[in-house]
Amino acid sequence: MSGASASSQERPTRQGRDIIKGGGKKQIKMDILRYRHVFTIVMLAVLAGCTQQQNSQDLKEQTAQATAEVKRDAKAVAAGIRGGWSRDKPLDLNSATKEQLLSLPGVTAAEADGMIAGRPYNEPGEVVTRHILSKTEYDKIADQVAARK
Numbered sequence: 001m002s003g004a005s006a007s008s009q010e011r012p013t014r015q016g017r018d019i020i021k022g023g024g025k026k027q028i029k030m031d032i033l034r035y036r037h038v039f040t041i042v043m044l045a046v047l048a049g050c051t052q053q054q055n056s057q058d059l060k061e062q063t064a065q066a067t068a069e070v071k072r073d074a075k076a077v078a079a080g081i082r083g084g085w086s087r088d089k090p091l092d093l094n095s096a097t098k099e100q101l102l103s104l105p106g107v108t109a110a111e112a113d114g115m116i117a118g119r120p121y122n123e124p125g126e127v128v129t130r131h132i133l134s135k136t137e138y139d140k141i142a143d144q145v146a147a148r149k
Helices: 002-010 014-088 098-102 109-117 135-144
Strands: none
Touching: 098 109
């Protein structure tokens, strides 16, 4: 009997072998589940890295837009200051620089050049009769211009 008990201890029974095999399968399943979590964590880290780059690109675009708005606002303030200076006294069409003429509302570079080329003026309304500005365009600046001799 001692031989039988020794051999039974050394050798598992069929039922014991099934438990060991089943345990091995459980171990393999547990390893797969563990690696699935690792895979999921790695994929989330990769996606987080991609999202971070996209956010930095969005940040760059928002910064560019904000900079453009500030630049536009600064130009508007400068034009307002120029307008404030000329509001006190009308701009003389016979001596105004191109930059001063461009500060008038709606005046383009071509129109400013035309006004300079058409000098001298006896009256400010001559920019309309000489077809340099339309009546509508002139009406926008009529109270801001004069023709001094």
